[in-house]
Amino acid sequence: GENVEQHPSTLSVQEGDSAVIKCTYSDSASNYFPWYKQELGKGPQLIIDIRSNVGEKKDQRIAVTLNKTAKHFSLHITETQPEDSAVYFCAASWGIPTNAGKSTFGDGTTLTVKP
């Protein structure tokens, strides 16, 4: 089955700095890579996703890059703010051949942005 490794497990940055979280996956059939943000006491919320036919996607201060050859993808947050402090999860899933939406999640990165 799919295995997703996420690094680092904790990350502390100063407000205004950039943060980068990296994930690697094992199953070359995976073709959908979402990133979730989980704030304390809440469920994970999708913040950005990328599909295997795209190498990079950006949404304001958040960007995701995908290297299918190396089987890794990364989340980049620029100009970090205290409200970016949360746990971030990457995930990998595939749509064929079973069409099952089974996702494998990384273990999470706790991001702390210091004012």
Add this chain to the structure above:
Amino acid sequence: DSGVTQTPKHLITATGQRVTLRCSPRSGDLSVYWYQQSLDQGLQFLIQYYNGEERAKGNILERFSAQQFPDLHSELNLSSLELGDSALYFCASSVTGQGTDTQYFGPGTRLTVL
């Protein structure tokens, strides 16, 4: 607010007991997923339903079962509870249930087994 609702928010019970967690998907979503989040194990996929039928199974124990009803809400039944079953249980929903679907998560049910 994702549009996915889960009840109850908190549940405290004893070992050996049985509980039922409920999930209502977003309007229009046909697929429901259940996840377990323990402190030391991250998010573990348990099971997925699509339009009432089981579609994919993950690391779900035999003591656990789920179903999706005609109105598309889903229930996760946990029986013969053990201390190690204490965790957050999340439900998510998506439109078609395919791997490239965006999943929308509910707020979770925190289960404590004493």
